[in-house]
Amino acid sequence: MTTMTTTTAPGRSPLGRIGALLAENTAYVALVLLALVGSTIANFASAGNVSSILYQYSVIGLLAFGQLIVVLTSGIDLAQGSMVALGSVVLGLLVPGAGVGGAAVIAVLMIALFGMISGLLVAFTDLPPFIVTLGMLGIASGLALTLADAKPVIISDSLISDIGSTVVAGIFPIGAVFWIILGVVLSIFLGRHKVGRYFYAIGGTAEGSRISGVPVRFTTVLAYTISGLCAGIAAILYAGNLGIGNPTGGAGYELEAIAAVLIGGASLAGGHGRIGTTAAGVLVLGCISSILDLSGVPQFWQGTIKGIVLLLAVVLGQIKLLRSAR
């Protein structure tokens, strides 16, 4: 079974060992550097701004945790953004009838079910994960548009707007609290639980895992189901932040989730990645976005920069992969 720590790195000299440590924790280093850059900009380090970064990026953060688990199994989930749209629409439509609690539970379970369908298709057929989830993206987005009649669904319930507006300890929006709790739970699950270790195993080598008795199909289905579960919770937060169910919302969120996972040092080849560094990757994206906002960079340019950041993350990951293969 593969391990995720650096125990295999030789680290011949103390300098080499420090280099390896930095390479393993690129996301934390990048986060510290960005915070330093940010602190030269007025208002960046204020509680209000930090809170607003957390507010915007806890939705992406939830998606990134789900994406990480799928990526560990050497898969990918391109449907996350459209699942956020579908989940928020379902929530919006159900709130008048089922109440906020009931609607939220149904929406989250429904999106988790969609994730499970992706997982079943990946586990039991030869379909590549990107095509399964691309198909699911189309399905979820078509359903969201149809259910909402291509218009935003207004949610007029005070509990929903509370989700968007409540701030704990002056800095943590409710979304961020959810995100941190889920992060801690998943981190323990991935690091300590037997099933959590399976995700690393099947990403490292599916055939080897099968032989050593890892239930590869079960684990694969579980990974996509967890990704769906995360997307469902993200959809509730998204709807809470905006006060609407948005059938065209969440577009491109999967892109940021994938970028965060890769900045966090995970490999698209699977078997490698951590919750902590993924969270740092999310915050790196949040800081970049905030710095661009505060420096007055126009909105449309930010898309270009996000695309470039994703490309850089992929390229750096590939260089690391090629070096470790050597």
Place this chain on the structure above:
Amino acid sequence: MNNAEAGIAPVKNPFASIWSRHSATLQPVLVFVVIVVAAAVLSNGAFATPANLRNLLFQGAILGVCALGQYIVVITGGIDLSVGTTISLSSVIFVSSMGLGVVPAVALALAGGLVVGLLNGALVAFLRLPPFVVTLAVSQIAFSAAQIITDGAAIDRAPDGTPIPEGVTQFGSALFLGLPVTSYVWVLAIGLVVFYLRTRSGRFLFPVGGNERAARISAIPVTRVRLLAYAACSVLAAVGGLLFSARIGSGDPVAGTPYLLDSIAAVVIGGASLFGGSGTILGTILGVLTLGVLSNLTNLVGISPTMQQAVKGVVIILAVFLNTLRRR
């Protein structure tokens, strides 16, 4: 294992034998025939009218050109998720540079496509990055470039006020011998791609997608073949963007969005394997027409237009599933 043995075992049934040898061609033909018959039967005569068929070709021409590009990339075992935004980018560049004249505007739009394709191709071919993530990121960059150019809105004239000349929009809606002029552009593009597949570089697409290691050992310039494939795909998508602008009379940063799923659906309905190395042009052409008839059909049976994307998602998954069954 059983499947592999079945493939080698002598087949008695002559039909089974024909199927096993020609299934790659027969499957898209069969699917197309079934869909056309269904549409003809269910529509009470509304399907086989000249106006409806002509409309199918108007839509098919744009998708047809883009699907050819996706086909080339899929043969190499890749995928291009930036097809949709490249269409948008091209249409936006075309309309916004109208002040320079139509020919320079066309050239600039195609150049924009070429840049996108070379970026995709260089990252996939030289750095051996997974195509879906490279093209996803490049797609995001192309999309925001299109938004920057028009400030996010659809435009029908250049910033200096030059509108799209009437000749261009006439080109987009004119008929020649009863068929849309744009469908002749599609035929021309098909001819070019057929020719390309017979050149040295084009012939290499199949071995590169089928077995990269064997291709490298046989001294096939794998890197160059890949680079050219992505460049060709994006240039074809840019042509699709030009056709879109001519047909609709605008440049739109979200124009190309539906064409991403459509182009992949057309190629996989056409029987090409996403693992590379197999697929026919005829299949891709039939895939484009099948999709056109299918969207006709869903309208006829009263499925809401907003469900189109969902239908396409199901179609893609089903088609790829069928193709993987056939591959065994």
